[in-house]
Amino acid sequence: MHQSSDNDIRNILQTVYDPEIPVLSVMDMGIIRNISLTPDEVVVHITPTYTGCPAMDVISTQIRMALLAAGYPAVKIVQELSPAWTTDWISEKGKQQLKAYGIAPPLGKVIDAIGLEELKPPCPQCNSTNTVLVSQFGSTACKALFKCLDCKEPFDYFKCH
Amino acid sequence: MNKAEQFNQLLNLADNALIIGHRCSEWCGHGPVLEQDIAISNIALDYIGQARNFYQAAATLINENPETLTGFVLPATEDSVAYLRNEREFRNHLITELPNGDWAVTTLRIFLFSTYQYFLYTQLKDSGDLSVNAIAEKALKEVTYHVKWSADWVIRLGDGTEESNRRISKAVDQLWPYTGELFPEAGSLQQQWLQKIQSVFAEAGLSVPEKTWMHQGGTSGNHTEHLGYILAEMQFLQRAYPGSQW
Numbered sequence: 001m002h003q004s005s006d007n008d009i010r011n012i013l014q015t016v017y018d019p020e021i022p023v024l025s026v027m028d029m030g031i032i033r034n035i036s037l038t039p040d041e042v043v044v045h046i047t048p049t050y051t052g053c054p055a056m057d058v059i060s061t062q063i064r065m066a067l068l069a070a071g072y073p074a075v076k077i078v079q080e081l082s083p084a085w086t087t088d089w090i091s092e093k094g095k096q097q098l099k100a101y102g103i104a105p106p107l108g109k110v111i112d113a114i115g116l117e118e119l120k121p122p123c124p125q126c127n128s129t130n131t132v133l134v135s136q137f138g139s140t141a142c143k144a145l146f147k148c149l150d151c152k153e154p155f156d157y158f159k160c161h
Numbered sequence: 162m163n164k165a166e167q168f169n170q171l172l173n174l175a176d177n178a179l180i181i182g183h184r185c186s187e188w189c190g191h192g193p194v195l196e197q198d199i200a201i202s203n204i205a206l207d208y209i210g211q212a213r214n215f216y217q218a219a220a221t222l223i224n225e226n227p228e229t230l231t232g233f234v235l236p237a238t239e240d241s242v243a244y245l246r247n248e249r250e251f252r253n254h255l256i257t258e259l260p261n262g263d264w265a266v267t268t269l270r271i272f273l274f275s276t277y278q279y280f281l282y283t284q285l286k287d288s289g290d291l292s293v294n295a296i297a298e299k300a301l302k303e304v305t306y307h308v309k310w311s312a313d314w315v316i317r318l319g320d321g322t323e324e325s326n327r328r329i330s331k332a333v334d335q336l337w338p339y340t341g342e343l344f345p346e347a348g349s350l351q352q353q354w355l356q357k358i359q360s361v362f363a364e365a366g367l368s369v370p371e372k373t374w375m376h377q378g379g380t381s382g383n384h385t386e387h388l389g390y391i392l393a394e395m396q397f398l399q400r401a402y403p404g405s406q407w
Contacts, residue, residue: 051300052203052210081214082295084302136310137200141207141303145196161302 004072006035009042012070016062020055020140023101026063030089033080041074042067047085049161050141086110087161099124103143104157116144121157123148131155164229167290168222169252172242173380174293175215176253179243181274182208183391184261193264200310204271207303211296216242218292244399248389249382256339258379258388265318265328269336272311273358277343278304280353312361319365326366333367341375 013032014025026032026046034045044063048056060077067075087106090098095105104121116136120129128150138145143156162170185205192198216239223230223237234241256274261267282304285297318329344351355369362369378384398405 048210048299050207050210051214051296051303052206052208054206080295081299084295084299135196135200136306137196137203139199141203141306 004037006037008070009035009037009044009067009072012066013044013063016059016066018055019058019062021098021101021103023097024090024094026059028091028094028097030091030094031059031085041076042072043076043078045078045080047080047083049085052141085161087158090158098158102155104146104155106158106160108160110160116159119157121146123151123153124155125153126151162290164222164226167292168219168230169380170290171215171219171222171292172252173254174296175212175219175242176251177257177274177278178208178215179212180251180253180388180391181257181271182206182212183395184257184259185267185271187261188267201267204307204310207300207307211300211303212243213239214296214299215293216240218296222292240399244396248384248392251382251384251388251392252380253384253388254339254342255376255379255385256336256342258385258391259336259339260387262332262335263328264314265325265332266335268311268314268318269329269332271307272315272361273336273340274343275304275307275311276357277340277350277354279308280350280357284350308357315361315367316365319362319367329365330367333362333370337370338373339376342377342379345380 010027010032013027016026018024018026018029021029029049031046031049032044033047034043036043036045044067046056046060046063056079060079063077064075088109090106098105102124104124107119107121116133119133120131122129123131123146126148128148130149131146132149134145134147134154136144138156142158142161144159145154146157147154182205185201185208188198189202189205190198192201219242220237220239223233223242224235227233227235234245254274256270259266259270261270279301282297282301285293286301288294288297315329318325320326344354359369376385
């Protein structure tokens with residue numbers, strides 16, 4: 001097996017994206033909890049965003065495929081539930097990528113999270129904060145649906161979690 | 162708790178989540194408006210995700226204790242535990258298997274049940290049972306949304322029009338006799354639950370029913386006629402084509 005480090009693996013995982021948010025890598029999403037590397041095996045510990053997130057199985061397969069394609073002969077994916085994933089683990093870069101993609105990133109840290117009704121996430125299209133909640137659940141469980149009262153566009157907001 | 166009791170508790174948690182999740186999934190494509198269709202389908206996914214985690218824990222327990230927990234094909238998996246048990250072996254509470262009815266019955270059931278889950282998981286996440294700690298801790302975050310969403314509907318329907326109030330009041334009468342089973346013994350769980358129900362009902366202009374006769378039987382396998390139909394639909398493929406996969 002070739003000489004390799006955790007960092008090489010992290011770089012490979014930067015190219016694996018969430019299939020439902022294809023601009024956000026699994027690294028920036030904060031779902032990679034640990035990587036351990038032995039001469040025979042790579043073990044990647046991941047944590048699901050939401051319990052029922054249907055993307056998790058696809059993400060596990062993609063991580064495996066990416067590492068196998070890079071020449072690692074054996075890849076083991078271990079799912080960990082605790083500590084539970086939080087949007088605080090999304091990187092700053094990830095938050096900017098979300099916004100550029102049209103999804104308003106979570107505002108603030110979970111501990112200060114206020115009710116969705118009181119939130120005014122800036123519209124990812126026009127930056128106006130004249131926005132209002134339409135539904136607690138957006139296109140996926142992790143998002144809520146808002147609309148902008150200025151540019152009139154609806155948009156997804158990634159909920160603090 | 163011995164292994165058999167621990168297993169029964171895991172099955173109760175898993176079966177509850179699977180069956181109410183299945184009921185919620187029946188709304189997919191039929192919701193009253195698109196946003197609510199998406200909301201209830203997302204809630205269904207959360208429930209089925211919880212069920213998967215509890216079934217995985219149950220399967221691990223079977224595989225580690227094959228002498229105590231007998232009658233399963235080994236190695237047990239989350240799928241075999243969910244798909245290859247009969248109605249009498251299911252341990253879900255009766256309230257989870259009742260038909261969806263109208264939107265009032267649907268949202269009230271989710272409110273009554275997810276409020277129970279909220280306080281139950283709050284206890285379980287700090288309990289001594291490592292197999293459920295992490296699942297409860299994780300699921301609690303999602304259940305918080307379910308409680309909020311369903312409470313909003315109960316208030317909106319109760320405090321809405323004459324027709325919406327009539328519907329949700331009827332739903333209270335219909336579902337209330339199925340809530341007793343959630344609390345086999347009086348205690349803090351029931352008190353916390355009742356307090357939350359009372360505060361939301363007060364806002365909705367609904368009254369909490371007087372003490373009434375309560376249905377029992379789900380946790381000992383004595384179900385309503387409805388569970389058999391759910392299982393017939395859910396398990397058909399695995400029964401007809403054993404081991405088939407996507």
